[in-house]
Amino acid sequence: MRxxxxxxxxxxxxxxxxxxxxxxxFVEAGAGSLQDAGVAGEDIDxxxxxxxxxxxxxxxxxxxxxxxxxxxxxxxxxxxxTRVEAACASGGLALRQxxxxxxxxxxxxVVAAGVEKMTDVxxxxxxxxxxxxxxxxxEGIMGATFPGLYAMIARLHMHKYGTxxxxxxEVAVKNHSNGFLNPISQYRRKITVxxxxxxxLVADPLHILDCSPITDGASxxxxxxxxxxxxYTDTPVYIKASSQASDTISLHDRKDITTLxxxxxxxxxxxxxxxxxxxxxxxxxxxxxxxxAEICAIEDLGFVKKGQGGSFTQEGExxxxxxxxxxxxxxxxxxxxxxxATGIKQAVEVVHQLRGEAGKRQLDNANIGMTHNVGGSxxxxxxxxxxxxx
Amino acid sequence: MRxxxxxxxxxxxxxxxxxxxxxxxFVEAGAGSLQDAGVAGEDIDxxxxxxxxxxxxxxxxxxxxxxxxxxxxxxxxxxxxTRVEAACASGGLALRQxxxxxxxxxxxxVVAAGVEKMTDVxxxxxxxxxxxxxxxxxEGIMGATFPGLYAMIARLHMHKYGTxxxxxxEVAVKNHSNGFLNPISQYRRKITVxxxxxxxLVADPLHILDCSPITDGASxxxxxxxxxxxxYTDTPVYIKASSQASDTISLHDRKDITTLxxxxxxxxxxxxxxxxxxxxxxxxxxxxxxxxAEICAIEDLGFVKKGQGGSFTQEGExxxxxxxxxxxxxxxxxxxxxxxATGIKQAVEVVHQLRGEAGKRQLDNANIGMTHNVGGSxxxxxxxxxxxxx
Numbered sequence: 135m136r137x138x139x140x141x142x143x144x145x146x147x148x149x150x151x152x153x154x155x156x157x158x159x160f161v162e163a164g165a166g167s168l169q170d171a172g173v174a175g176e177d178i179d180x181x182x183x184x185x186x187x188x189x190x191x192x193x194x195x196x197x198x199x200x201x202x203x204x205x206x207x208x209x210x211x212x213x214x215x216t217r218v219e220a221a222c223a224s225g226g227l228a229l230r231q232x233x234x235x236x237x238x239x240x241x242x243x244v245v246a247a248g249v250e251k252m253t254d255v256x257x258x259x260x261x262x263x264x265x266x267x268x269x270x271x272x273e274g275i276m277g278a279t280f281p282g283l284y285a286m287i288a289r290l291h292m293h294k295y296g297t298x299x300x301x302x303x304e305v306a307v308k309n310h311s312n313g314f315l316n317p318i319s320q321y322r323r324k325i326t327v328x329x330x331x332x333x334x335l336v337a338d339p340l341h342i343l344d345c346s347p348i349t350d351g352a353s354x355x356x357x358x359x360x361x362x363x364x365x366y367t368d369t370p371v372y373i374k375a376s377s378q379a380s381d382t383i384s385l386h387d388r389k390d391i392t393t394l395x396x397x398x399x400x401x402x403x404x405x406x407x408x409x410x411x412x413x414x415x416x417x418x419x420x421x422x423x424x425x426x427a428e429i430c431a432i433e434d435l436g437f438v439k440k441g442q443g444g445s446f447t448q449e450g451e452x453x454x455x456x457x458x459x460x461x462x463x464x465x466x467x468x469x470x471x472x473x474x475a476t477g478i479k480q481a482v483e484v485v486h487q488l489r490g491e492a493g494k495r496q497l498d499n500a501n502i503g504m505t506h507n508v509g510g511s512x513x514x515x516x517x518x519x520x521x522x523x524x
Numbered sequence: 525m526r527x528x529x530x531x532x533x534x535x536x537x538x539x540x541x542x543x544x545x546x547x548x549x550f551v552e553a554g555a556g557s558l559q560d561a562g563v564a565g566e567d568i569d570x571x572x573x574x575x576x577x578x579x580x581x582x583x584x585x586x587x588x589x590x591x592x593x594x595x596x597x598x599x600x601x602x603x604x605x606t607r608v609e610a611a612c613a614s615g616g617l618a619l620r621q622x623x624x625x626x627x628x629x630x631x632x633x634v635v636a637a638g639v640e641k642m643t644d645v646x647x648x649x650x651x652x653x654x655x656x657x658x659x660x661x662x663e664g665i666m667g668a669t670f671p672g673l674y675a676m677i678a679r680l681h682m683h684k685y686g687t688x689x690x691x692x693x694e695v696a697v698k699n700h701s702n703g704f705l706n707p708i709s710q711y712r713r714k715i716t717v718x719x720x721x722x723x724x725l726v727a728d729p730l731h732i733l734d735c736s737p738i739t740d741g742a743s744x745x746x747x748x749x750x751x752x753x754x755x756y757t758d759t760p761v762y763i764k765a766s767s768q769a770s771d772t773i774s775l776h777d778r779k780d781i782t783t784l785x786x787x788x789x790x791x792x793x794x795x796x797x798x799x800x801x802x803x804x805x806x807x808x809x810x811x812x813x814x815x816x817a818e819i820c821a822i823e824d825l826g827f828v829k830k831g832q833g834g835s836f837t838q839e840g841e842x843x844x845x846x847x848x849x850x851x852x853x854x855x856x857x858x859x860x861x862x863x864x865a866t867g868i869k870q871a872v873e874v875v876h877q878l879r880g881e882a883g884k885r886q887l888d889n890a891n892i893g894m895t896h897n898v899g900g901s902x903x904x905x906x907x908x909x910x911x912x913x914x
Contacts, residue, residue, distance in 0.1 A: 135629035189579045193664070195656040196611040199903035202770040208903065209777065212789035214768035216617050219607045221586040227606050231621055238628035239525035266585040274583070378604035380592040387599065399602035513589035513598065
């Protein structure tokens with residue numbers, strides 16, 4: 135197994151991008167990451183693209199080939215390009231498949247990107263498209279949408295562990311505070327607990343400010359064998375672990391819906407592979423599609439005991455300067471959630487932090503970072519550990 | 525890079541499967557391949573699933589997790605499962621990603637499967653879903669469907685090389701003759717050149733019997749490191765090459781639409797990797813979505829000089845007993861074309877031939893076989909070379 139490094143990164147701005155098309159967005163991110171890496175098109179052995187639902191959002195499948203083509207890599211160069219889909223974990227899996235391509239020796243320089251253009255359809259179409267990430271026959275068809283599914287998780291977490299609406303709101307407040315410092319964020323504004331609690335209820339107990347938004351955006355990484363990474367950059371970031379796990383797609387089949395078994399399994403596999411423990415991690419980007427999801431995530435990843443994620447957040451331990459800074463990018467909540475791009479954006483943020491390029495949200499002593507990307511209500515989870523030292 | 529072997533295979537019957545659901549189909553194929561390999565669920569390190577358009581055909585994305593769940597591999601075992609999409613080349617790419625998983629050392633025993641349930645929607649919805657594999661903004665939105673795109677390829681091939689409708693019809697006749705011998709085929713009946721030429725025109729010069737059908741079906745393979753393949757089977761089949769290439773997604777951007785540059789590039793890469801030439805190949809499953817596509821494929825893969833595919837077919841050289849038997853399974857035309865499954869089914873057929881298990885369509889001396897799977901009108905091509913000897 136060859137070691138793999140990240141040698142280039144780029145995010146587009148996230149938001150409602152009315153002035154650019156799906157194609158424009160991914161070209162901006164892809165070209166930016168190549169420029170960051172100092173890599174030319176002729177050097178690229180493969181593309182991997184995370185995209186959840188191009189078929190429904192922009193009536194386009196075959197996204198991999200489309201991206202190769204519009205990036206100028208199809209004609210003459212015939213660069214292979216593969217779309218990977220696992221709902222909102224599509225980006226994380228694109229990174230993972232790209233790692234396999236390099237680790238196997240089949241490919242050297244590869245691009246792992248994610249893209250979603252979600253705002254060209256009505257919110258009804260978007261909701262239906264997103265609901266296709268749940269179990270269509272047992273959840274979607276019954277009218278369950280993702281806010282509804284996560285509201286059930288929140289309710290049980292409140293019942294079992296005493297988690298409060300205020301504690302969930304603190305997740306949103308902290309992520310908006312971080313996102314305020316991130317130039318690409320969809321929502322660059324600070325909010326208060328009172329703002330969250332007084333915002334409209336989407337699915338009780340989740341207010342709209344507990345929910346991540348609909349977003350357009352793309353993110354891209356360039357990967358290379360670790361042995362040659364220094365030919366391209368002085369600041370390579372190394373992949374220490376890549377892990378993935380599945381759980382039942384329906385909530386009703388789970389043992390306990392307040393724990394995402396896929397997150398637990400993926401985290402355990404990642405710690406084992408990297409020979410690390412939670413307290414080795416300096417920062418983590420977790421999948422905060424809803425505020426309750428971040429609370430479950432920090433518990434299931436082992437940063438805090440089960441049931442204590444709410445109070446841990448309320449005490450500031452997940453803020454910049456806390457025990458384990460969570461979602462310095464602003465997370466899905468404030469930075470935005472273009473579903474196929476999110477898993478890649480998480481890695482871009484960790485790379486920015488490890489390189490010391492995170493601007494006003496820069497952490498001291500950021501040496502090892504983790505990303506945690508979830509599909510649906512946890513049927514898929516992907517965890518990566520990245521480090522400055524090989 | 526670790527060598528990889530196929531240790532188990534299974535196809536469902538292909539056809540209009542009104543009595544079973546999407547979920548039933550893939551479970552039948554997956555479980556069958558595990559049984560064939562003698563592998564238990566606990567042994568599996570990963571699933572890869574080729575599926576083109578679950579979002580539009582069955583309103584379900586997140587197909588990877590769904591399959592892990594309904595196969596009993598998600599709860600407790602938390603087996604990672606990844607959907608790969610490249611239109612009709614989704615199956616071939618699922619096989620390729622599975623190979624990378626094993627070759628990299630990240631995974632040992634993996635399942636590479638493909639599934640599509642296409643008949644639960646109207647033909648209008650199916651056509652629109654399939655058109656999403658073309659360039660939506662330059663082809664689909666103008667009303668171009670795949671029969672129309674391939675009709676343009678056929679017209680130019682006829683003009684440049686003198687290819688005739690009779691020669692194209694011979695492809696269908698030969699594939700129906702093979703498919704008649706394949707128990708899983710959607711159309712187990714022989715046809716004549718006259719049948720093809722008198723069938724209704726879909727897009728001049730393509731008659732309906734020049735076109736592959738809409739099909740439900742699934743296929744599955746089990747892969748293992750070559751070093752341990754004999755622990756599971758006496759007849760492993762080895763991966764000698766896996767290659768992939770892209771071309772422009774729109775036909776109008778190509779240098780010459782009668783040549784699929786992606787096929788040429790993927791074939792050249794595969795021959796180089798396997799250190800082989802076309803005359804080393806004993807049989808090939810090519811992507812005959814239309815009869816003209818098979819003619820282009822055998823030319824672009826190097827089995828016959830450009831422009832001579834039609835006469836080569838007419839002379840019987842691609843039939844069982846000919847110089848290079850093409851589509852002994854019956855191909856997409858007669859065996860059927862469940863789009864996400866096709867690339868896997870091609871490999872299943874080659875394995876059956878190399879193992880000597882192809883029944884009445886068994887070839888003499890089948891030692892090395894090739895698969896050729898195409899997405900859209902050739903924006904993606906995937907080629908694999910499989911062999912009895914390591």
